[in-house]
Amino acid sequence: MANSHDNHNHDDHGGHDHKHDHKPGHSHSHHGHHHHYVPGMTTQKKLFVVFLLNFTMAIVELIGGIMTNSTAILSDALHDFGDSLSLALSWYLEKVSNKKSDKQFSFGYRRFSLLAAVINSVILLGGSIWILTEVIPRLMNPESVHAKGMMYFAIAGLVVNGASVLLIRTGTSLNERVVSWHLMEDVLGWLAVLIVSIVLQFKDIPILDPILSLMITTIIVFNVFRNFKQVFFVFMQSTPASINQTLIEEALAKHKSISKVYHTHVWSLDGERHVLTTHIVLKADADKESYLEVQKWARDEVKKYGLWHTTIEIEFTESTTEC
DSSP: OOOOOOOOOOOOGGGOOOOOOOOTTEEEEEOOOOOOOOSSSOHHHHHHHHHHHHHHHHHHHHHHHHHHTOHHHHHHHHHHHHHHHHHHHHHHHHHHTTSOOOSSOTTOSTTHHHHHHHHHHHHHHHHHHHHHHHHHHHHHSOOOOOHHHHHHHHHHHHHHHHHHHHHHTTOOSHHHHHHHHHHHHHHHHHHHHHHHHHHHHHSOOTTHHHHHHHHHHHHHHHHHHHHHHHHHHHHTTOOOTTOOHHHHHHHHHTSTTEEEEEEEEEEESSSSSEEEEEEEEEOTTOOHHHHHHHHHHHHHHHHTTTOSEEEEEEESSOOOOOO
16 A cells, blocks of 8 residues: 655644644645734634623623513523623634644644534523423413513613624624624514514503514524534534535546545534545556656645545555455
């Protein structure tokens, strides 16, 4: 068996260079994200400020929901507590992601974000169940709410979440973009609370409050299961939906010096950074020149798929070892 090895090029892990000692015989490459400097607040500082705003608002909402007897505001308080946890974890993981890979975590610390998603999902799901135990009886026997108080809290929520969106929406990192979309959901939720609170000041329809609460809770639960499904597939090392493993093998097999491509595996570290390993068997008449050509060609070919890390093993004779 003959193999090829190339150096790792890392644009990831906060821009740190990594040096790995690999056995000769594999062609490796890393393709990461470039971090662009934007004058002003760093991503970490923005996330921390937005976290403080949302956490403070969540506490105020919890008190306000009890004071106004509004399950809709309590539901949004739960939503904001969940967002606050997400923001805190995003802020922390933004720091962790700058750490270099080490002997304990040779692929780096990116997968810690999955653990954060699981923790956040469990908390949101538990909170949603509690809210539902409050909402369902209200649907049967609606209770009056303090509509004017609801309106004031809704306005405050729109101001806080709106300010958070404006602060974070100019960010270039994936972290900032995801948080921005999440905060936009909060803005829409508060807009719904505001509309209902205004209607209740003119029409005594107390069932509107638990109906709105049920809608907000349903959206939270839907997003929890959607996110948990994605996390589950990443944990189980399923092939990313954006990657067609068969097409990659077919593309590699087209080279005139390649007789077979086998044992191709594609999985994801964190849902964003995908890893590929594959074996390439050269034709019987292949020489050293063909070997070097295939080595470079295969490495360039897999770059088209936006893979973060690739390991390509090139063989003159097919290995009988099953991987």
